[in-house]
Amino acid sequence: MSLKGYKVAAGLVSIILIFVLLIAPLFIYAFIMGLTWDDNSPLPDWLMWFIILGGVIGTALLVPIHRFIICKIGGYPKYSAKINW
Numbered sequence: 001m002s003l004k005g006y007k008v009a010a011g012l013v014s015i016i017l018i019f020v021l022l023i024a025p026l027f028i029y030a031f032i033m034g035l036t037w038d039d040n041s042p043l044p045d046w047l048m049w050f051i052i053l054g055g056v057i058g059t060a061l062l063v064p065i066h067r068f069i070i071c072k073i074g075g076y077p078k079y080s081a082k083i084n085w
Helices: 003-033 047-060 062-073
Strands: none
Touching: 003 047, 003 062, 047 062
């Protein structure tokens, strides 16, 4: 695969990781509390902080995951994994 292909794959994996880490606290809370899809009980206010924390962790992992896919899996040098804004 070309460098462009690895950059696209790395970007997609990074975006999916953010969404998974944003949604994970809701599913973990529902699993622990035994909530179902039909349950209309309100969510606690403190759960929002775990959603924010998941977003922060996902954002912090963006660049390392991006570089890992391009450099380690793709075998390209580090300067090719530079993210241009």
